[in-house]
Amino acid sequence: MVILSPSILAADFKRLGEQVSRLDKSGAEFIHIDVMDGNFVPNISLGFPVIKSIREITKKVFDVHLMIEQPSKYIDEFIACGADMITIHYEADKHIDRTINYIKSKGCKVGIALNPGTPTCVIKDLIPQLDMVLIMSVNPGFGGQKFIEYSKDKIKEVSLMAKNIGKDLLIEVDGGVDPTNIKSLVECGANVLVAGSAVFKDDKIEENIDNLRKAL
């Protein structure tokens, strides 16, 4: 099964409630929420009040992508706001094993994200504990960037690591995903596809999601 996770970073924030309601009625399984702190990445996006508000609109899985330093400080609050899955960056946490275990102890799913410049070998020993690995296919911080081709090799590497230990792992790809490349990413082993610009383009959310699904 291939999961679509539209990123609300590309939504029209004037009409966020309406657009999230449309995602709620769509065939997308997850909603990807990009949290940026202006420190780990050179941009600031949204935080607790927004997540809490849209939680009232939909029961879809909230796939919360934390692009923040010291994510362990904020786990309880993200869970309280309605996060179902919390993904932290490998590069942002000095004690990642502890944070993974903490998130799991709270009954929340956990993912680790890797920047384009971080090799996949760093997460090999962590995979047994994880629900998801997120391969960044753009440098984090902004939507609408071009897909980095070598990300495909990284998807294949993580897929092989999971296969070698018989682990049912979610492998998410985030950045520059569109109908022209989505099929090739699934062929590499991805099973959760984030799309921001490709979903919200021209305000044709339903049609764009259908087109992504058809391209698979």
Ligand SMILES: O=C(CO)[C@H](O)[C@H](O)COP(=O)(O)O
């Ligand atoms: O994490 C992200 C950026 O750091 C976003 O999820 C990602 O960029 C999605 O947007 P798009 O599909 O427009 O590339």
Ligand SMILES: [Co+2]
């Ligand atoms: Co993201």
